[in-house]
Structure formats: structure tokens, C-alpha cells
Amino acid sequence: xRGRAGVVLLVAVGLACLVVPLVSPYDxxxxxxxxxxxxxxxxxxxxxxxxGRDLLTRTAAAGxxxxxxxxxxxxxxxxxxxxxxxxxxxxxxxxxxxxxxSATVALALPGLTLALALAGVLSPGYGTVLTALVPxxxxxxxxxxxxxxxxxxxxxxxxxxxxxxASMPHLLRRxxxxxxxxxxxxxxxxxLSRTLIAVTSLSFLGVGLPPPQTDWGGxxxxxxxxxxxxxxxxxxxxxxxxxxxxxxxxxxxARRPGP
Amino acid sequence: MTTVLLRRGAELLFxxxxxxxxxxxxxxxxxxxxxxxxxxxxxxxxxxxxxxALRAELGLDRPLFARYLGWLGDxxxxxxxxxxxxxxxxxxxxxxxxxxTLHLAGVAALVAAxxxxxVSLATALRPRSRLARAVALAAVAVxxxxxxxxxxxxxSLVAVALRALPTGGADGPxxxxxxxxxxxxxxxxxxxxxxxxxxxxxxxxPFVRLATAKGLRRRRVVVVHALRVAAPxxxxxxxxxxxxxxxxxxxxxxxxxxxxxxxxxVTAIRQRDLPVVQAYVLVTATAAVLALALAELCVAACxxxxxxx
Numbered sequence: 001x002r003g004r005a006g007v008v009l010l011v012a013v014g015l016a017c018l019v020v021p022l023v024s025p026y027d028x029x030x031x032x033x034x035x036x037x038x039x040x041x042x043x044x045x046x047x048x049x050x051x052g053r054d055l056l057t058r059t060a061a062a063g064x065x066x067x068x069x070x071x072x073x074x075x076x077x078x079x080x081x082x083x084x085x086x087x088x089x090x091x092x093x094x095x096x097x098x099x100x101x102s103a104t105v106a107l108a109l110p111g112l113t114l115a116l117a118l119a120g121v122l123s124p125g126y127g128t129v130l131t132a133l134v135p136x137x138x139x140x141x142x143x144x145x146x147x148x149x150x151x152x153x154x155x156x157x158x159x160x161x162x163x164x165x166a167s168m169p170h171l172l173r174r175x176x177x178x179x180x181x182x183x184x185x186x187x188x189x190x191x192l193s194r195t196l197i198a199v200t201s202l203s204f205l206g207v208g209l210p211p212p213q214t215d216w217g218g219x220x221x222x223x224x225x226x227x228x229x230x231x232x233x234x235x236x237x238x239x240x241x242x243x244x245x246x247x248x249x250x251x252x253x254a255r256r257p258g259p
Numbered sequence: 260m261t262t263v264l265l266r267r268g269a270e271l272l273f274x275x276x277x278x279x280x281x282x283x284x285x286x287x288x289x290x291x292x293x294x295x296x297x298x299x300x301x302x303x304x305x306x307x308x309x310x311x312a313l314r315a316e317l318g319l320d321r322p323l324f325a326r327y328l329g330w331l332g333d334x335x336x337x338x339x340x341x342x343x344x345x346x347x348x349x350x351x352x353x354x355x356x357x358x359x360t361l362h363l364a365g366v367a368a369l370v371a372a373x374x375x376x377x378v379s380l381a382t383a384l385r386p387r388s389r390l391a392r393a394v395a396l397a398a399v400a401v402x403x404x405x406x407x408x409x410x411x412x413x414x415s416l417v418a419v420a421l422r423a424l425p426t427g428g429a430d431g432p433x434x435x436x437x438x439x440x441x442x443x444x445x446x447x448x449x450x451x452x453x454x455x456x457x458x459x460x461x462x463x464x465p466f467v468r469l470a471t472a473k474g475l476r477r478r479r480v481v482v483v484h485a486l487r488v489a490a491p492x493x494x495x496x497x498x499x500x501x502x503x504x505x506x507x508x509x510x511x512x513x514x515x516x517x518x519x520x521x522x523x524x525v526t527a528i529r530q531r532d533l534p535v536v537q538a539y540v541l542v543t544a545t546a547a548v549l550a551l552a553l554a555e556l557c558v559a560a561c562x563x564x565x566x567x568x
Binding site: 002101104105108109110112113114116117118120121122123193197200201204205206207217220221224227228231234235238239241242245246247248249250252253 | 270271273274277278281282285288289290396399400402403404405407408409411412414415419420426502505506507509510513514524525528529533536537539540543544547548551552
């Protein structure tokens with residue numbers, strides 16, 4: 001019930017972020033200093049920022065960037081994690097031990113600190129964000145996939161299918177895959193929630209994307225200097241990120257098996 | 260116990276080695292040559308000869324692995340190199356900034372632990388009550404929002420609208436309140452998420468039910484019986500939370516201009532001052548790794564079941 005509300009909210013935010021920059025008459029990146037810091041009025045629904053850019057358009061465009069980057073990172077980590085986890089779960093032996101070793105190291109290391117250092121050292125860009133977040137991000141998914149795969153592979157219906165001579169592709173597609181898919185999806189939503197926080201935190205610290213490209217974290221960071229005179233500039237993107245983050249967290253929580 | 264210690268020790272050593280290698284490799288990943296970067300700080304384009312001379316002086320012409328060993332030796336002796344920006348020793352600067360970060364993280368840990376213990380005690384016996392559900396939802400909500408967003412909302416409410424507390428800096432005793440609450444809320448959400456299921460399970464174990472059935476007061480049942488079952492996991496959760504506070508401090512320090520190591524690191528990143536960035540990552544990540552390892556050790560020491568894993 002609550003999970004469904006979260007999904008609806010997420011879809012609404014996502015649609016708004018996609019549609020608003022398309023229909024808005026303003027450019028999210030083009031400065032217009034004659035219109036700097038206008039209060040909200042019928043022309044600029046949320047007013048303009050210190051460079052005269054429409055706040056609503058800019059927040060939506062930044063949201064589109066935040067969500068797309070977070071989605072891209074999560075897709076990559078999920079793909080890497082699911083494949084390596086499935087291999088470790090099915091093959092066992094060396095593959096399994098290798099996964100466990102890298103997981104022990106990766107889980108012990110603080111992800112945000114290393115991502116910050118990597119992104120800070122490389123030049124800003126989409127590739128940098130991916131490089132900073134993927135290397136430690138796939139482990140969670142790999143571990144869950146490995147466990148789910150191993151459980152599924154030893155389940156009775158899989159044993160039965162193997163006994164009547166089902167081929168490996170068939171087993172993966174019809175018998176093991178469906179069992180693992182749910183677990184992978186659960187991890188992927190949790191990873192998406194974490195990634196969204198990480199991506200926007202990196203931009204907040206000024207190491208994410210090159211200007212004028214920006215996401216919600218970057219917008220908040222630009223606006224902190226004006227927090228006393230124009231709190232709107234920081235609060236609007238902060239609220240947008242908060243709503244998205246809460247909706248995502250609620251969906252994650254709903255997918256988690258209850259106590 | 261000894262085998263557990265040995266195995267965990269080996270794992271810890273391995274993680275720390277991997278960390279040191281990663282931190283060292285940051286220099287190799289960074290675009291540009293450190294010697295040229297250093298000389299260019301003077302404002303003029305250096306000649307190839309002076310670059311080559313400095314490369315030899317810094318040992319940059321040696322093979323990568325030899326440099327790593329040399330660097331690791333320096334680090335183990337407490338020498339974290341010199342800043343590109345002003346040639347001052349990095350270790351001294353980190354040591355000067357560390358108390359502020361520890362102050363912030365310490366107060367935040369108190370806030371987080373206080374909140375989490377209060378809430379879980381208040382809601383443990385009635386996990387389906389309205390209060391418990393509201394608190395659980397709040398913890399889920401906070402866990403989905405980055406700390407600086409919570410901080411921005413707190414600043415604009417408390418500092419800007421009510422003018423109750425300063426918006427940033429570290430002057431006066433009130434300055435720590437907002438940053439610590441911001442960081443502590445994130446910590447409390449982590450703790451609650453990790454503890455919620457545990458206390459729920461503990462309350463449903465037969466002997467806790469017996470305690471309720473024989474008429475003990477509710478507070479006594481939770482504090483004396485149920486809490487003890489959940490305690491080992493709480494220690495693990497505390498380790499996870501401490502690691503999160505130390506590494507998450509950078510964001511809160513940047514938002515509140517709190518003069519800690521995180522702020523130092525962000526400034527260093529903007530100036531491309533690599534040795535400072537390396538030192539920050541090394542110190543913070545080591546602290547986080549040790550916090551997790553210590554928590555695990557505590558659990559192994561007091562819970563015999565954990566040793567068998």
C-alpha cells in the first residue's frame with residue numbers, strides 16, 4: 001500500500017523532471033542577469049536564481065540529471081553484481097571465494113570517501129561519476145544474487161528439472177531466473193536509493209558534473225551562500241530531492257521482508 | 260576465539276592494504292605530473308629541466324611499485340607528505356583539524372544513540388502501535404534523504420526563520436547543535452533500521468514473553484530482558500554508524516563551514532592538492548575500517564555464537 005504510494009510519487013517526480021524542461025519557455029542553463037533573484041510570480045512560478053535562471057525549470061532539469069545518472073550507475077552495478085553473483089552462486093569454488101574476498105574488502109571500505117577522492121582527482125564529467133561509484137557499488141547486489149542463486153539452484157523443482165534432463169539455459173530461464181529476479185530487483189531499488197544520495201552528495205561537494213550541467217546536490221551547493229537572503233533557491237531543490245529520496249526509501253522498505 | 264582473532268586480523272590487514280594501494284594509486288590516476296603541478300604553483304610555466312630535477316628529487320622517476328613501498332613506509336612513520344599549496348607537512352594540518360571533526364562526530368553519535376535508544380525502547384513492546392509505525396516511517400524517510408538536505412531544511416527553519424542558532428562556523432557553544440543534529444539524525448536512522456528487526460525478534464523470544472506473563476513491568480521487560488538479546492547486534496550497528504558518521508562528516512562540515520578534516524579535503528580537491536586529499540582519505544577510511552573491525556571484535560568477545568561464523 002505504502003510502497004504503491006511511493007511508486008506513484010516517484011513516477012510523478014520523474015515525469016515532471018522530464019516534461020517541465022521541454023514545455024518551459026526558459027533555458028535551465030542560460031543566465032539572464034536582468035532577471036536575477038525575482039520572487040515567484042505568474043511568469044516564473046518559483047522565481048529566478050542569482051543568475052536569472054527560472055528556478056522551476058532548473059530544478060526539473062537538475063532532477064532529470066540526478067535521476068538519469070543515479071539510474072545509469074545502478075544499472076551498471078546491478079548488471080555487474082547480478083552476473084558475478086550468479087556465476088559465484090552456480091559455479092562455487094574459486095569464483096565464490098574470489099567474490100567473498102573482494103566483498104570483504106569492498107564492504108570494509110567507506111564508499112563515499114573513496115568516491116569523493118576518485119571524483120575529486122579525475123576531471124569532472126559523467127564518466128568520472130560512474131568511475132567513482134561503480135567499483136564499490138556492485139558488491140551488495142553480487143552477494144544477494146549469489147545467495148539467491150545458490151538457494152534456487154538447490155531447490156527441489158530445479159533438481160527435478162535437472163533430473164529430467166533440462167539444459168542449463170532452460171534451467172536459468174525457467175527455473176532459477178524467476179527466483180533470483182525478485183531478489184535482484186529488491187537490491188536494485190535499495191542501490192538506487194543509495195546511489196541517488198551518493199551522486200547528489202558528490203555534486204554538493206563540487207566534484208560531480210562540470211558546470212553548467214548540474215543536479216539537485218549541485219543546485220543546493222550553489223545556493224548555500226544565499227541561504228539567508230533567498231532560502232528558496234536552496235530549499236526548492238532540497239525539497240525535490242527529499243521527496244524523491246523519501247519515496248524511494250519507502251518503496252525499498254516495502255520490498256524488504258518484514259520483521 | 261584465537262582463530263577468530265587471527266582470521267579477522269588477516270581480513271583487516273588485507274582491507275587496510277587494499278585501501279593504502281587505492282589511495283596511493285590516486286596519484287597515478289590524477290591527470291598531469293605532480294612535479295610539474297608543484298612547480299606551476301609559482302605562476303610560471305616550468306622548464307623541462309626543472310621538472311626533471313624535481314621528479315628526481317621527489318623520486319617520481321622510480322618504478323610505481325618502489326614508489327608505493329616508499330610511500331607506505333613514510334605513512335607508517337606518520338609522514339603524510341607535504342601539501343602542494345604551501346609545502347607544509349600534511350600530517351600536522353590533519354592533526355590540527357581532527358579535533359573539530361571528532362567533536363562533531365562525537366556529539367552526533369550521542370544524538371544518534373540517544374534518539375535510537377529512546378525510540379526503540381518506547382516502541383519495542385508495541386511494534387504495531389501508531390507511534391511505532393510513525394517512528395519507523397520517519398526513520399525510513401530520513402534514510403532516503405542525504406544529510407545536507409536535512410541540514411538545509413534545518414538551517415532555513417531554525418537559523419534563518421527563527422534566528423535561534425548560527426547558520427555555520429564553529430564560534431560559540433551553540434554552533435555545534437545544528438551540524439550535530441543533522442549528522443546525528445542520519446546516524447539514528449541507520450541505527451534504527453539495523454535495530455528495529457532485532458528488538459522485535461527479542462520481544463517475541465519465549466523467555467521475554469515469560470517475563471511479561473509473570474507480570475514484570477513493561478520497562479523492566481524491555482530494558483533487562485529484551486535489550487540484552489539485541490545488544491550484540493546493537494554493537495555491530497554502532498560500529499556501522501560510527502563509520503558512517505566519520506565518513507559522512509565531510510558533507511555536513513562543508514554545509515556548516517565546520518573547520519574539520521572534511522572541509523580541508525574539499526578545499527584541497529578544489530585546489531587539486533593531492534597529498535592533502537590522499538591523507539584525508541587514508542585517515543578517514545582507516546578510522547571507518549577500524550570502527551567496523553572493533554565492533555565485530557566486541558561482538559565476538561561477548562557473544563559466543565558470533566565466533567562460529
